[in-house]
Amino acid sequence: xxxxxxxxxxxxxxxxxxxxxxxxxxxxxxxxxxxxxxxxxxxxxxxxxxxxxxxxxxxxxxxxxxxxxxxxxxxxxxxxxxxxxxxxxxxxxxxxxxxxxxxxxxxxxxxxxxxxxxxxxxxxxxxxxxxxxxxxxxxxxxxxxxxxxxxxxxxxxxxxxxxxxxxxxxxxxxxxxxxxxxxxxxxxxxxxxxxxxxxxxxxxxxxxxxxxxxxxxxxxxxxxxxxxxxxxxxxxxxxxxxxxxxxxxxxxxxxxxxxxxxxxxxxxxxxxxxxxxxxxxxxxxxxxxxxxxxxxxxxxxxxxxxxxxxxxxxxxxxxxxxxxxxxxxxxxxxxxxxxxxxxxxxxx
Amino acid sequence: xxxxxxxxxxxxxxxxxxxxxxxxxxxxxxxxxxxxxxxxxxxxxxxxxxxxxxxxxxxxxxxxxxxxxxxxxxxxxxxxxxxxxxxxxxxxxxxxxxxxxxxxxxxxxxxxxxxxxxxxxxxxxxxxxxxxxxxxxxxxxxxxxxxxxxxxxxxxxxxxxxxxxxxxxxxxxxxxxxxxxxxxxxxxxxxxxxxxxxxxxxxxxxxxxxxxxxxxxxxxxxxxxxxxxxxxxxxxxxxxxxxxxxxxxxxxxxxxxxxxxxxxxxxxxxxxxxxx
Numbered sequence: 214x215x216x217x218x219x220x221x222x223x224x225x226x227x228x229x230x231x232x233x234x235x236x237x238x239x240x241x242x243x244x245x246x247x248x249x250x251x252x253x254x255x256x257x258x259x260x261x262x263x264x265x266x267x268x269x270x271x272x273x274x275x276x277x278x279x280x281x282x283x284x285x286x287x288x289x290x291x292x293x294x295x296x297x298x299x300x301x302x303x304x305x306x307x308x309x310x311x312x313x314x315x316x317x318x319x320x321x322x323x324x325x326x327x328x329x330x331x332x333x334x335x336x337x338x339x340x341x342x343x344x345x346x347x348x349x350x351x352x353x354x355x356x357x358x359x360x361x362x363x364x365x366x367x368x369x370x371x372x373x374x375x376x377x378x379x380x381x382x383x384x385x386x387x388x389x390x391x392x393x394x395x396x397x398x399x400x401x402x403x404x405x406x407x408x409x410x411x412x413x414x415x416x417x418x419x420x421x422x423x424x425x426x427x428x429x430x431x432x433x434x435x436x437x438x439x440x441x442x443x444x445x446x447x448x449x450x451x452x453x454x455x456x457x458x459x460x461x462x463x464x465x466x467x468x469x470x471x472x473x474x475x476x477x478x479x480x481x482x483x484x485x486x487x488x489x490x491x492x493x494x495x496x497x498x499x500x501x502x503x504x505x506x507x508x509x510x511x512x513x514x515x516x517x518x519x520x521x522x523x524x525x526x527x528x529x530x531x532x533x534x535x536x537x538x539x540x541x542x543x544x545x546x547x548x549x550x551x552x553x554x555x556x557x558x559x560x561x
Numbered sequence: 562x563x564x565x566x567x568x569x570x571x572x573x574x575x576x577x578x579x580x581x582x583x584x585x586x587x588x589x590x591x592x593x594x595x596x597x598x599x600x601x602x603x604x605x606x607x608x609x610x611x612x613x614x615x616x617x618x619x620x621x622x623x624x625x626x627x628x629x630x631x632x633x634x635x636x637x638x639x640x641x642x643x644x645x646x647x648x649x650x651x652x653x654x655x656x657x658x659x660x661x662x663x664x665x666x667x668x669x670x671x672x673x674x675x676x677x678x679x680x681x682x683x684x685x686x687x688x689x690x691x692x693x694x695x696x697x698x699x700x701x702x703x704x705x706x707x708x709x710x711x712x713x714x715x716x717x718x719x720x721x722x723x724x725x726x727x728x729x730x731x732x733x734x735x736x737x738x739x740x741x742x743x744x745x746x747x748x749x750x751x752x753x754x755x756x757x758x759x760x761x762x763x764x765x766x767x768x769x770x771x772x773x774x775x776x777x778x779x780x781x782x783x784x785x786x787x788x789x790x791x792x793x794x795x796x797x798x799x800x801x802x803x804x805x806x807x808x809x810x811x812x813x814x815x816x817x818x819x820x821x822x823x824x825x826x827x828x829x830x831x832x833x834x835x836x837x
Contacts, residue, residue, distance in 0.1 A: 301729035309741055
């Protein structure tokens with residue numbers, strides 16, 4: 214069942230589609246290869262099929278006829294989840310209310326009939342790894358959300374699963390805790406080197422954790438790539454909008470420059486029928502007085518977010534977002550000129 | 562200050578009045594069972610004569626009632642808990658319909674259910690004259706209470722995800738059912754058991770039609786005693802009923818308190834500061 218726990222698992226989906234009994238097509242036929250030891254993030258809005266994909270890998274759903282799931286080279290399509298030896302963490306944690314924290318963590322070992330001494334040793338090890346030793350004999354309704362998430366992770370990892378599957382594990386936590394736990398999970402996954410599939414709708418989480426991200430939309434893969442590729446080279450308008458903020462400027466190419474209503478931008482990305490250029494807020498800045506600028510407009514709003522100011526500029530009908538240093542003092546209605554970093558320009 | 566004291570006195574008086582309303586008839590009835598002559602009153606002296614008379618005349622009805630209620634509990638547990646589990650797992654229209662149908666015997670007059678049973682099964686003489694005929698009626702009547710109270714507890718927890726969590730750790734169906742499902746609906750099972758035992762023990766109007774002279778239960782015997790014997794004997798009968806049912810109820814109540822935990826790893830340090 215578990216040939217070599219030390220060796221990470223490679224997972225492969227082969228034309229896996231999923232149609233529910235209600236007739237709803239949750240997932241279009243999908244091919245997916247997850248390398249051994251890789252952290253793959255499935256990212257997308259709700260209803261995009263990311264959780265269904267995870268449940269297919271886990272064995273909680275069966276693919277429509279024709280779809281196959283492989284763990285390394287072995288086909289496991291017909292194998293139920295209890296035989297697949299995967300660790301699973303749920304959004305609602307799914308901790309057993311009838312057991313203490315320690316009993317929850319030791320449950321998988323109890324099922325595997327590990328001797329009592331071995332169970333205790335492993336449970337203690339997991340408790341100290343997640344830094345929750347004092348909670349060992351608390352009931353699960355006596356601990357906080359962040360602590361529950363740690364218990365859920367410890368429980369999934371205690372049995373040394375061949376892969377770790379996480380379904381929106383941080384969604385029910387508050388922002389600050391989410392950030393702390395995200396860093397912790399990241400360090401943990403790097404250290405363990407375990408094959409991980411992480412489902413989230415939060416692009417910050419996806420960028421921070423993923424070796425590779427699969428952006429999904431309406432049951433299909435919209436784009437696959439590293440966080441940098443996805444952020445800087447989105448394959449579609451959907452991906453561009455879903456990952457961070459993207460400025461879109463309509464216009465046309467005239468003699469090597471992109472002309473638009475509020476100015477012009479340098480373009481060296483080749484000719485072709487380009488009607489729109491895209492760029493990130495961090496590639497636009499407010500030009501100083503006397504400096505050359507590409508675009509002009511008026512300040513529509515400025516949001517101070519602490520480490521910087523996000524400026525909304527009305528540029529001849531187009532709403533552009535620019536990032537400014539925190540200490541800038543812009544007034545609404547003030548005329549501004551913008552400089553765009555040419556390296557950040559994209560055409561789809 | 563005076564108003565609040567006045568209000569307190571009023572509330573206390575009201576509470577005591579309600580308690581008296583509930584308890585006084587019970588106490589009077591039990592006292593009547595111990596009075597030498599009810600018409601003369603307590604001045605005639607206290608006696609255990611009536612209790613002994615009931616015990617010698619109706620002992621078998623008491624044991625039959627105990628037996629039937631325990632058997633009824635066993636059957637409703639075996640049928641009701643898996644039914645509640647299946648209903649909780651499939652929240653569709655058929656499940657709702659079954660849930661409603663289960664309540665039907667409760668809503669119908671007991672006499673009607675009893676008549677239906679007699680019409681349907683009365684021809685099987687061996688069955689008709691055995692105590693299991695009464696048991697069937699009691700199970701019909703009490704099953705809904707078991708299913709409902711277990712279902713209420715199961716619906717309040719995310720059963721599906723809990724089971725998926727257990728399955729991901731390698732637990733097969735049987736292990737999940739006994740480790741996760743049953744312990745988590747423990748309170749529902751206890752509450753249901755309490756209802757089933759007390760209802761079966763005190764069930765009269767259905768049993769009145771289902772019983773034969775050889776399968777008289779305690780409430781049927783009680784009616785018999787009130788109708789044909791001295792009032793003191795009937796009251797002594799009530800006294801015995803209370804002596805049986807109250808320890809049972811207290812026991813079940815005590816069981817439903819939360820249990821302490823067992824598993825404590827040896828090197829945990831409860832005083833250590835926990836990280837946020």
